[in-house]
Amino acid sequence: MSSLVDFPVSLPTSAFPPETNASDVASAFTSKLNDLQEQHFVKDALWRDTFALTGTLRTFYSAPSIFAAWKETSSQAKVGNFATDPDSAYVVRIGENVAWLDVNFTFETSGSPQTTCSGFLSLVPDGEGGWQIWLLRTILEQLKGHGNVDVLESAQTNGHGGHVSNGTEDETSFDCVVIGGGQAGLSAGGRMKALGISYVILDKNPEVGDSWKRRYNSARLHTTREYAHLPFDRTFPSHYQELLTKDDLAQGYKDWVSKFGINIWQKSSAKTGTWDPIQNVWTLNIQRDGNDRTLKCKYIVLAGGGGFQTPSMPIYADRDIYQGTVLHSADYTEPSTWKNKHGVVVGTANTAHDAADDMLSAGLASVTMIQRGITYVLPLEYYKVPTEIADRIGSSNPNAVADLASQLSLKAMVDKEPERFDALERAGFKVDRYGSIIHHIANRMGGHYLDVGVSKKISDGLITMKSDSVPIRYTRDGLEFADGSVLKADLIVFATGFVHNMKLQVKDLFGAEIAEQMGDYWGLDEEGELKGAFKRCGHPALFYHGGTQGHARFFSRFIALQIKAGLLGTPLALYKPSQMAKVLQ
Structure with a gap:
């Protein structure tokens, strides 16, 4: 796993000439x-x-490396028809010293396949009256003449409502099978329908949206409603509350599936599968409504979402003598049964705060959070980003650049209200107030708290902290810690996360050989890219898809585009640098 601080990245600090006309600079490029x-x-x-x-x-990274790769790839793809949008040009400023000029551009490729693309130039003064590129970003938009991956007509307005969109439910052969019916799976299925790819989504749950609805009762988003939309429309319009509950999300998913006629099979689970490298076809053994079936397909998307499949839970000695209740957050629903009793939550990330708040609201006699390490706390109001920015601009940024820019912006906000974090520390909560949200998402898939109000309850002493020692064993009525202290607990909820690596699911479904081909899922590689996610990564016809809701929505378009290009017989060419390019890199 690569650390974000290891990459050779810095934000530009050159001063802008006061007479800078952003549109003129853009036009000149x-x-x-x-x-x-x-x-x-x-x-x-x-x-x-x-x-x-x-x-x-x-x-x-670096001008020589970029030039070598650009020269080879642009020649192979036959790029052309570049056009900048001078009206889009604007100066980005972070703090007093960091600034650059951003401008949108478009281009096309006439190689195989033919595509339309977009991009962003981030420009800085060269010190001699001109401008140079600090950051270049390029994005595949569409395959020419093969549909629009970002537009899907409502099935309700064209007279084809309902869930089935690719024929009858008796079909046994598809271009693609999507395993998982949460945000990632639905997004991928919708994008495929937009491109005319035959597909089916397999969802083990009884109803659309159950991936959320069946979670603990108080489950809700710790990001704003704007970040939660599925592709093509505003899935959660203004009548939904700002912080969506699990029931809000389930209803939005149901409405979206019905609106766009998404082909999803409920109560359907993949059991085993095999790949035929001669015919380039998967054979997938599934169970649907308790009945065994076999499907054939050319591609599979493993849409594991955030990877909440395998709970991770520490083991402490003497579990057999404990007389209370122990639950992992995966099995936790609500704590009303324990009213006037003592509740403990192990963990201090988002789910842990939710569970502790539940216990407080349910009237438990005491609520204690056990903190085993320092925790990054990010107030929600610091991190409200419109969907368009989060998708096109935010998701195209190198992770190391996004990390530096977000840390600089967020530090300024934190410094304006130190008492908010000082109060948490006085209450015994070990706060990382200058952490990295990009690190927590890209490397840890969590471990932070996006504060939606529980921090104040900790600061006020309504929820107490145990952060000076770690648990080592159970007692008859609680937990004993390394320092000899004992904490009474009738209910212990372990909000200690999950094993997020979907490689384990590949092994269960398709065997060790294909799992090794695919490699790991999530965490950063040597270039600062997410391992495995959204791209071909060892097997030609199997994709990992998941992450945050923004990842699920935005990167689903590229999975569909890759599959469509493959089905057309013109797969996207993977860049393999020549010997000269390797020397320069």
Whole structure:
């Protein structure tokens, strides 16, 4: 797992000339895009390509490395028709010293397949009256002549409502089978329908939305409603509350599936599968409504979402003598049965705060959170990002750049209200007030708390903290700690997370050989890209899909585009640098 601080990235600090006209700067760069040279980049420039020219997700560091890769990929793809949008140009400022000029551009490729693409140039003054590229971002938009991956007509307005969109439910052969009916699976299925790919989504739950509805009663988002939409529309319009509950999410998913006629089979689970490398076909053994069936397909998308399948739970000695109740958060629903009794939550991330707040509201005699390490706390109001920014702009950023920019912005907000965090520390909560949200999402898939109000209850002493020692064993009525102290507990909820690596699911379904081909899922690789997710990563016809709701929505478009290109016989060319390019890199 790579650390974000290991990448050669810094934010530009050059001062902008006061007479800078952003539109004029943008217009002047159009001709340079048609013939980019190494001198057009600052020495420590970056290029992040999102499937446009490399056929995958790649980040290149330094001007020589970028130029070598750009020259080869643009030649192979036959890029052209570059156009900047001068009206889109604007200056980005973070704090007093960091600034750059952003401008949108578009281009096309006439190679195989033919595509339309977009991008962003982040420009800085070169010190001699001109401008250079600090950050180049390129994004695959569409395959020419093969539908629009971002647009899907409502099935309710075209007279084809209901869940089935690709024929009858008796079909046994599809272009793609999506395993998992949560946000990631639904997003992938919808994108495939938009491109005319035959597909089915397999969801083990009885009803659409049960991936949320069957969670603990108080489960809700710790991000805003705007971040939660599925593709194509505003899934959660203004009559929904700002912080969506599990029931809100389930209803929104149901409405979306009905609106777009998504082909989803409920009570359906994949059991085993085999790959035929000669015929390039999967045979998938499933169980549907208790009946065994066999499906054939050309591609499989394993849509494990956030990876909440395998609970992770510490083991303490003497479990057999404890007389109370122990639950992992995966099995926790609500605590009313324990009113006037003592509740303990092990963990201090989002779910732990939810469970502790539940216990407080249910009238437990005491509620204690056990903190085993320092926790990053990020107030929700610091992190409200519109969908369009989160998707196109935010998701195309190199992770290391996003990390530096977000830390700089968030630090300024934290410094404006130190008492908020000082109060938590006085209450015994070990706060990391200057943490990295990008690290927690990209490397840990959690472990932080996005504060939706529980921090104040901790600061006020309504929820107490045990953070000075770690549990080592159970007692008859609680937990004993390494320092010899004992904590009474009638209910212990372990909010200690899950094993997020979908490689384990691949092994269970398809065997060890294919699991090793696919490799790990999540965490950062040597270029700062997420391992395995959203791209071809060892097997030609199997994809990992998941992450946050923003990941699920945005990157589902690229999974569908890759599969469509493969079905057309013109797969996206994966960039393999020549010997000269390797020397430069």
